[in-house]
Amino acid sequence: MRIPDLSPYVPGSDGPWDARTAAHLLYRAGFGASPSEIERAVSAGLEPTVDSFFSESPGEEEHFQRTFEDISASMANFGEPFVLRAWWIHRMVRTSVPLREKLALFWHGHFATSIGKVENTYLMHRQIETIRQLAWGNFRELVLAIARDPAMLVYLDGESNTKEHPNENFARELMELFTCGIGNYSEKDVAEAARAFTGWHREGSEFRFNPEAHDDDVKRILGRSGRFDGSDVVDILMQHAATPRFMARKLLRFFATAEPADSAVDSAAESLDRAQLHIKWFLRDLFLSKYFFSDECRGKRIASPVEFVVGAVRTLGVRIPAFELAERVAAMGQELLAPPNVKGWDGEQKWINSSTWPARVAFAEQIAGLFSDNPFGPHLDLPTLVPPDVTDPNAIVDRLAGLLMAAPLAADTRRDLSEFLITTDEGKRPDLFRDDPDFRADRTRAVLGMLLGLPEFHNC
Amino acid sequence: MFTRRDFMGCTLGGLSCLSLKGVVPALFARSADEARAADMNDHVLVVVELAGGNDGLNTVIPFENPLYYKNRPTLGIPAGEAIKLNDQVGLHPRMGPLAELFKEGKVNVVQGVGYPEADRSHFRSMEIWHTASTDTRPPTSGWLGKFLDAGSPAGVDEAAPRGLALTGVLPQAFQAEKTVVPVVAQLDQLVDVEDGAAALGKLRRKLSTAPGGEGEVGFLRRQADLVYRTAERLREAAAKYESEAQYPEGELGPQLRRAAQIIAADMGVRVLFASQGGYDTHANQAGTHGELLEQLAASLAAFQDDLESHTRADRVLVVTFSEFGRRVDENGSQGTDHGAGSFLFLTGSKVKGGLSGEYPSLEKLGDGDLIHTVDFRSVYATVLERWLGCPAEELLGQKFAPLDVL
Numbered sequence: 001m002r003i004p005d006l007s008p009y010v011p012g013s014d015g016p017w018d019a020r021t022a023a024h025l026l027y028r029a030g031f032g033a034s035p036s037e038i039e040r041a042v043s044a045g046l047e048p049t050v051d052s053f054f055s056e057s058p059g060e061e062e063h064f065q066r067t068f069e070d071i072s073a074s075m076a077n078f079g080e081p082f083v084l085r086a087w088w089i090h091r092m093v094r095t096s097v098p099l100r101e102k103l104a105l106f107w108h109g110h111f112a113t114s115i116g117k118v119e120n121t122y123l124m125h126r127q128i129e130t131i132r133q134l135a136w137g138n139f140r141e142l143v144l145a146i147a148r149d150p151a152m153l154v155y156l157d158g159e160s161n162t163k164e165h166p167n168e169n170f171a172r173e174l175m176e177l178f179t180c181g182i183g184n185y186s187e188k189d190v191a192e193a194a195r196a197f198t199g200w201h202r203e204g205s206e207f208r209f210n211p212e213a214h215d216d217d218v219k220r221i222l223g224r225s226g227r228f229d230g231s232d233v234v235d236i237l238m239q240h241a242a243t244p245r246f247m248a249r250k251l252l253r254f255f256a257t258a259e260p261a262d263s264a265v266d267s268a269a270e271s272l273d274r275a276q277l278h279i280k281w282f283l284r285d286l287f288l289s290k291y292f293f294s295d296e297c298r299g300k301r302i303a304s305p306v307e308f309v310v311g312a313v314r315t316l317g318v319r320i321p322a323f324e325l326a327e328r329v330a331a332m333g334q335e336l337l338a339p340p341n342v343k344g345w346d347g348e349q350k351w352i353n354s355s356t357w358p359a360r361v362a363f364a365e366q367i368a369g370l371f372s373d374n375p376f377g378p379h380l381d382l383p384t385l386v387p388p389d390v391t392d393p394n395a396i397v398d399r400l401a402g403l404l405m406a407a408p409l410a411a412d413t414r415r416d417l418s419e420f421l422i423t424t425d426e427g428k429r430p431d432l433f434r435d436d437p438d439f440r441a442d443r444t445r446a447v448l449g450m451l452l453g454l455p456e457f458h459n460c
Numbered sequence: 461m462f463t464r465r466d467f468m469g470c471t472l473g474g475l476s477c478l479s480l481k482g483v484v485p486a487l488f489a490r491s492a493d494e495a496r497a498a499d500m501n502d503h504v505l506v507v508v509e510l511a512g513g514n515d516g517l518n519t520v521i522p523f524e525n526p527l528y529y530k531n532r533p534t535l536g537i538p539a540g541e542a543i544k545l546n547d548q549v550g551l552h553p554r555m556g557p558l559a560e561l562f563k564e565g566k567v568n569v570v571q572g573v574g575y576p577e578a579d580r581s582h583f584r585s586m587e588i589w590h591t592a593s594t595d596t597r598p599p600t601s602g603w604l605g606k607f608l609d610a611g612s613p614a615g616v617d618e619a620a621p622r623g624l625a626l627t628g629v630l631p632q633a634f635q636a637e638k639t640v641v642p643v644v645a646q647l648d649q650l651v652d653v654e655d656g657a658a659a660l661g662k663l664r665r666k667l668s669t670a671p672g673g674e675g676e677v678g679f680l681r682r683q684a685d686l687v688y689r690t691a692e693r694l695r696e697a698a699a700k701y702e703s704e705a706q707y708p709e710g711e712l713g714p715q716l717r718r719a720a721q722i723i724a725a726d727m728g729v730r731v732l733f734a735s736q737g738g739y740d741t742h743a744n745q746a747g748t749h750g751e752l753l754e755q756l757a758a759s760l761a762a763f764q765d766d767l768e769s770h771t772r773a774d775r776v777l778v779v780t781f782s783e784f785g786r787r788v789d790e791n792g793s794q795g796t797d798h799g800a801g802s803f804l805f806l807t808g809s810k811v812k813g814g815l816s817g818e819y820p821s822l823e824k825l826g827d828g829d830l831i832h833t834v835d836f837r838s839v840y841a842t843v844l845e846r847w848l849g850c851p852a853e854e855l856l857g858q859k860f861a862p863l864d865v866l
Contacts, residue, residue: 157742157793165792169742172798176581183596187580187827258676299675333629340629341511343583349679353630354642354687361664407674413667420663446660454667455680 005267006289009046014290017046024298024406027460028255029053029287030098032311035403050287053099054136054280060096084121085326085336088128092310093322103135103279104128105306106254108336109344111146111178113155115337123151123205124337139247139277140238143178147230148200148207156342159201163215166194171233173342179237181246185222192219196228238277245269251282256292257300258348264291299406302348303460305332308360311460312452315403318367319379328366331359352458361453368449372441386444391434393418396444404451406460413454417447500849504723506732506763506778507604508712509631510756512740513582514782515749516802516830520569520819521550527822531789535745535796545569549819554754557761558805565813566764568806568865570839572820574832578784578800582740585783590632592840592856603840604731605636606855607848611730620727621690626715626734634733642690644718697725705766708758712736716763724770730848739782743793756780760807773809777847777866779839780805787828801830804839812865838863 011017022041026033030053033041041049068078068087076083092101108131115124127149134142146152147170153159156170171193175185199214200207219228222236237243248268252260260268268286275281286292303311309329313320326336333356339345370380385403386396397417401409409417421443422433432439451457522528523539524547542550543559549571551559561567575594579585588594592603601609608623623634623641634641669685672678701721707713715734722729736756741749760778767773785802801820817834824831841852842862853859 157795160743160791160793160795162792167742167791167793168797172581176583182581182584299677302676302680341582346629349676350629352680352683353625354644354683354690356643357683357687358691361668413670416663416667420659423659425659450660450664450667453664455673455677455684458680459674459676 006271006285006291008288009290009293011046015293018042019402020406021293022049024293025049025287027307027311027406028292029283030102030314031092031307032313032315034315034317047288050284053097053287054284056097056100064091078125079121081115081121081124081337082323082326084125085330086322088336089306089310089325089329090322092306093313093325098314099283100132100135104132105304106251107131107135107142109339109347110250111152112339112342112344113149113151114339114341118151118154120151120154120205121337123154126205127151136280136283137278139279140234142279143174143238144231144234146178147174147197147234150202150205150207153200153202153207158197161194161198161200162213163195163198164213166191166198166215168194170194171197174233175237177343179246180240180242184240184242184246189221192221193233195219196221196233197230200230244273244277247277248272248282251279251286253347255283255286256297258302259300261296264296267291299459301460302351303458304345304347304351305329305334305356305360306336307460308332308458309363312363312367316367316385317381318370319377320367320370321378328359328363332356332363333359360458364451364453364457365449367452368445380445382441382444382448385448388437388441391440393421393430393433396421397447400444400448400451404457407456409456417450420450421447500847502775503847503849504730504732504772504776505604505843505848506716506719506734506776507633508716508756508760508778508780509627509733509735510739510752510780510782511586511735511737512782513585513784513786513798514739514802515741515745515796516782516785517788518745518749519552519555519753520545520571520803521552522548522819522822523550524548525822531822533790534794535790545815549815551757552750552753554750555757558757558807561761561764561807562813566807566809566811567813568811569815570804570806570834570863570865571815571817572801572830572833573781573804573817573836573839574784574801574830574834575836576832578826578829578832580784580798580800582783582798587632589781589783589836590635592837600635601637602631602633602635603855604633604733605639605641607844607850608634608639608641608731609636610850610855620693621686622729623731623733624722624729626718626732631733631735634731642686644694644722693727694722697722697727700725703766704769705762707762707766708755710736710755710759711738712755712759713762716759717766720763720766720770720772723767723772723776741786741795742791742797743795745790745795760805764807764809768809777806777808777810777843779843781836781839785830788822788825788830789828799829800826801832804836806839806865810866816863816865834863835860842866 019038019042022038023033026037026041072078078084095101113127115121118124130145130149134145156173157167158170161167168190172190175190176182195215196219199210201210201213202208216227218225221228221233222240224236226232245265249260249265252265252268271285272282291297306329309325333351334345367380370378372380372382386399390396397414422428422430517528518535518537521537521542523542529536537552541553543553543555544550545562558567575588587598590602591598593599604623621642623639625631625634625641625643627643628645630641630643665688669681669688673681698721701724703720707717712734719732719734736752738748738752764773767776781804782802785799786796787799790796820830820833837856837860841856841860842865844850844852844855845862846866
């Protein structure tokens, strides 16, 4: 089969622009999609919707900064990792530009840095601020910022990298995992690049260049010679032919499909190269492409724990303290600030095992069990999702499934769920279901929890 | 009398041993393999991964070698502190409980284990160890996954899992084409899931585990099905287990304790995989490394003790490994960088105690690293053939001479 290239998707001649198509785009570019977001996207059209992903109101960042300061001043201690994790989840849930948070999450897995070694939440906070701020800018700027990032300097031992004792840890991962990928450099390149980064240290929570520890001699890296320093190494790697391809593949895996075909990676690499490694222009091309809306990419990913949890919360408009969401996400195998190693999370099928699957189902149950009338605390606005005057079991199942599922439910699943709605311990009670709003609400919750915990909802 | 399943225990990829070899000798080979496999059918292998690259030189210390102290000016363990295994090498001073097991003849220290053209990337080297292949395009199946696939003819109940991961995520060694290996951790959660309305639980199970499914749905359903079936069995095992063994706190102890529960329950598990991380000691190594080795030694000793009190010790073999050793000379941050060649331990009642392999030279190095004297696949071949009763050559893709350790 021919893999569609990144040429533009033209709604109408290439396929529809409807609620399902819009939901696909919104899920990938953000976290879930509420009915009103989908409606807005459908009426705005594809291109304006994609452009809206990148437009943020100038007040929003300021608002988050002020809230952070306020909380920090007298509410909670961001020195505790669990507070910082909750803060990030809170931003994901509340943001009006989910793509920025989604990219920050992508970069957190890409430039994986763990608080386990850094042992300093302030440095971790600074790093997340950096990847958020530079999320869709030029990749070179981002890599350079990461090379000078204090948390990274601790995590990959940059701070002990000196002329007398070069430490290769950062230089190796920079090539292997951050830019061009394994097989595209030699051991010698790693050793020479490590020399170029000598003296890139930190003082407290700031980057500091230490000229005495820097090796100013000539290095030979990937066929070039010079008195290179770290930023020269970054430049050399940005010009490495393997870098756009390595990054294109990784971006496709995160935003488009778990297993991109080689030819799709080729097209994407060309696009990224044309965009001069500018992430925004690449993603814009991708989100507007035939490829992105083709069968190659529809329903071909498994939602990560953050995508599942934040997606469910945003889609349903649920209120749950972010502290709790962060813990749930960790139990599902994605503890923020603590990726398992410098390679980040493997993702996709690796998310699912006998420990993480039960954690997902338990979260689905929890959401379904939330009250509708709790003035504080956790809250699920069931009457808005399913108006109390809808009494037909099939209509209720269709409504919930339409809200949550990427594809229509199988006929027998739909039938089972409709029957389940009206069944009590004593047998089927369609009359009770029709006449008793409390019973109806209870059963509707049970089906909502069931749908959130079905494999279909975790495939996106 | 051999059952069909016993026989299948020594086949590969669904082919019987008969079709792997010439016809006439195979008739003899088959019955020999068959008998051996049947003998070993209740043997259990526990693989313990030391993730991050364990510093072998500071684990099995060459205290008579001046080059060791020359290369390790701040990190070298003084000869007086190493726990002597013979007149040349000793264990790290915090590995007392393992030294005790060694005295009892239940530990074999395999020296200088590695592979040609060592790779200093954690991921690449782990991939090599987990897949037992140095090919640049390694197989997707891991070496333990291949073993499980070989003995897993269609129709065998996967909920009596033959492999179990005690780690947080599935290790690559367990990737397989036919066998799904569950991850044990936090299975208690599933109990919560199944509590509550019975009808709800029943329907959820039915809808989550239906056959077929588009995209990744099919994969997710198979996983869900396995979760349900396995959880039932493991819950039973934990409920029956009682033990006095004292496992240390930390990452490894609880994993091995769970392993002992599962082994004591005789569920038919053949391979378990545990992991202890933190060995990537680039800076200020001494304290961290000592702490890790102390946990390792105490966990292995408690596990042995536990198995002995449950009369399962004769059936269990533990093998440790790490993706690489570390550079011979320490770096400027009182740490060590990624190197090559290391040491591994086999423990168990049936192990031939002692040291095997040759201690790698500290004089003749390869690019600053130890040159291995034993290919790690020789250890795998030994374990496969002499412990699990599975022909190793086909599984490993070439012949590796087994070691005299079992």
